[in-house]
Structure formats: structure tokens, C-alpha cells
Amino acid sequence: xxxxxxxxxxxxxxxxxxxxxxxxxxxxxxxxxxxxxxxxxxxxxxxxxxxxxxxxxxxxxxxxxxxxxxxxxxxxxxxxxxxxxxxxxxxxxxxxxxxxxxxxxxxxxxxxxxxxxxxxxxxxxxxxxxxxxxxxxxxxxxxxxxxxxxxxxxxxxxxxxxxxxxxxxxxxxxxxxxxxxxxxxxxxxxxxxxxxxxxxxxxxxxxxxxxxxxxxxxxxxxxxxxxxxxxxxxxxxxxxxxxxxxxxxxxxxxxxxxxxxxxxxxxxxxxxxxxxxxxxxxxxxxxxxxxxxxxxxxxxxxx
Numbered sequence: 001x002x003x004x005x006x007x008x009x010x011x012x013x014x015x016x017x018x019x020x021x022x023x024x025x026x027x028x029x030x031x032x033x034x035x036x037x038x039x040x041x042x043x044x045x046x047x048x049x050x051x052x053x054x055x056x057x058x059x060x061x062x063x064x065x066x067x068x069x070x071x072x073x074x075x076x077x078x079x080x081x082x083x084x085x086x087x088x089x090x091x092x093x094x095x096x097x098x099x100x101x102x103x104x105x106x107x108x109x110x111x112x113x114x115x116x117x118x119x120x121x122x123x124x125x126x127x128x129x130x131x132x133x134x135x136x137x138x139x140x141x142x143x144x145x146x147x148x149x150x151x152x153x154x155x156x157x158x159x160x161x162x163x164x165x166x167x168x169x170x171x172x173x174x175x176x177x178x179x180x181x182x183x184x185x186x187x188x189x190x191x192x193x194x195x196x197x198x199x200x201x202x203x204x205x206x207x208x209x210x211x212x213x214x215x216x217x218x219x220x221x222x223x224x225x226x227x228x229x230x231x232x233x234x235x236x237x238x239x240x241x242x243x244x245x246x247x248x249x250x251x252x253x254x255x256x257x258x259x260x261x262x263x264x265x266x267x268x269x270x271x272x273x274x275x276x277x278x279x280x281x282x283x284x285x286x287x288x289x290x291x292x293x294x295x296x297x298x299x300x301x302x303x
Contacts, residue, residue: 012038013082017074019045019237028225035218043077045070050240051295055277059289060172061165064278066244066270068169070237075173083176089162090181093153094190095207096146096199102206104145108137128156146195154187245270251303273302 014036016029026042033040050069057068078085092098100107111133115125132152139145163179170177180186190198193209200208211226248270257263257272266272277298281287 012036013041014038015041015043015074015078015085017043017045017070017077019047019050019070019239024228028228032222032225035221041077041081043074045073045237045240047240047243049073050237051244054244054274054295055281055289055293055298056172057169058274058278059281059287060168062168062282062287064271064274066241066274067237068165069240071166072169072173075170075175079173079175083174085175085177086180087166087177088181089166089177089179090158090187091207091210093150093158093162094181094187094198095210096150097207098153099206100149101146101199102201102204104136104142107149108133111136142201143195146199150191150198248273248299251299253303256302273299276302 014029014033016026018026020026021042021044026044030040030042050073053069053072054066057072058064060072061068096102100110111129115129115133118125135148135152136145139148166177196202197209199206205211205227214222214226245268248268252269252273253259256269257266260272260276262275263272266275277295280298281289
């Protein structure tokens, strides 16, 4: 964005979303926008916005997930102003932005814990999961572990957990996203860099070269933004996620999980409710939400 700002006479538009203006992402996005001299838009969503968007996002993403409501609201707002936008997807995958890039045990422990949990409940983990775990666990050095992790995360994880999700939600709001960090030439160049330029384990810094470049370009004013802990879009509505979870806990009956034939697969009431909503959308309505579909009524019918 900084490079684009220097290369155009037109003022850039920037956007961020959160459930309150005091959210760290909201405050620091505004600070960054001032450095970029952009026309910044802050999208503040209410719980009602969040709640009503749940069935829309499940229909668009084709999976029963919750944190997408804030992202959908952001896409909808942007699409009223422009039809094509840039997004930072891919930066974590090519520059090493996740915690496991500097903490090997974190990733391996998480995968092992999930594998053991499945086995303890009588399920056999998928062969792909087991293969990934073995490949990472058997890396002879940390550098080899990093090489394998970069390769793994640039494949299925990036496509299925990020790019497809972003594309589906954006298209449902009539918006198209471009991903400059995944430009072929940029990815090829970054892949030639020494590993510690990207994930510096000694300093515990993710996306090291990216952050260093930003600080060198903008100076100390950008230190707090570049070095702070990553939050991201799902955290923008974390308060509403918790409120929705509490709403389900209070309004759905105590035997909600027990009385459902698949209830033992879920750990909480809101997880089962989202799954039932997913089935309602794709079995009853064939993936097309009817006009006037009410999330409140859907919840009430199961209370």
C-alpha cells in the first residue's frame, strides 16, 4: 500500500472493521492510514449486524463457521464504494507470519494434541494430517522444519482456509479481491531469501524483513504497528462471538446436545446450532437463503 501510495496521484481508499473503535486493529489502522495519506473508512458493526449476517456467511462460505460475519460486513461496505480491492492474504504464508514459524513445538504440540483427541474418541485421523505431522516432526534441524512448513502452508492451508474463503465471502457481497503478496514474481523472489530474513527465531520476530522494511521506510512512528502481536479479522468481532456463544448457552435447552443424534460430535451449543443452520441452508433450501430468513426465528425454534 505504501508503494502504491507513492506511485499514484489518486488518494487511496483503506478500510478496516471491528466491533468498536477502541479495538487495536481499528486504532492502528487509522494511524497507518494517516501515514499513507489515505481516505480511511472504519466499519463498526453492531451485534445485530453480526447476528443477522451469520446465515448469509454460512451460505456464502459453504461451511458452518462463525467468525465470517465481520468480514462479510466489511466486504459489503467496500462494495458500495469500489468493486475491486487489495487484501493482504498470503503475507503470512510467504514471510512466516504465524507463531509456529518461530516456535516449532507450538505447531507440533497442537497437531499431536488433536490427533490424540481423535484417537481417544475412537476416530482415525486422516492420512494427510498424519503425513504432515510426521514430515514436520522428523525434520532434522529447525531450518529444515521451516522449509517444510513454508511449503505445506503455501498449498492446501492457504487455498482452503484463506483464498477460497475470502473469495466466496467477497463475491457474495459483489466484491473482487486481488492478492498482491501472491504475485508470482514476488513469491519466487521471497523463496530465494535466507530463512532468517523471514522468520527470525533468535529474535522471535515473524515477517522480519517485511517489518524491518516498513520501519526503515516510515521510521519509529511505525514501530508499534509493525511489532505488535498479530490479531486479524476474526478478532474484530471477538466480543460478539462471545456474546453469541452466551446467547446460545442461555436460550438453548440443557439437553440440546444430548437430544441431537450428532450432538456428541460437538463441544458447545453454538457449534451444533451453526451445523444445524448449515444443514437447513443446504438441505432444505439448496444453498439459497429465502428472502426474509430470520436467524432469530431459527434460534427460537430450537429453544
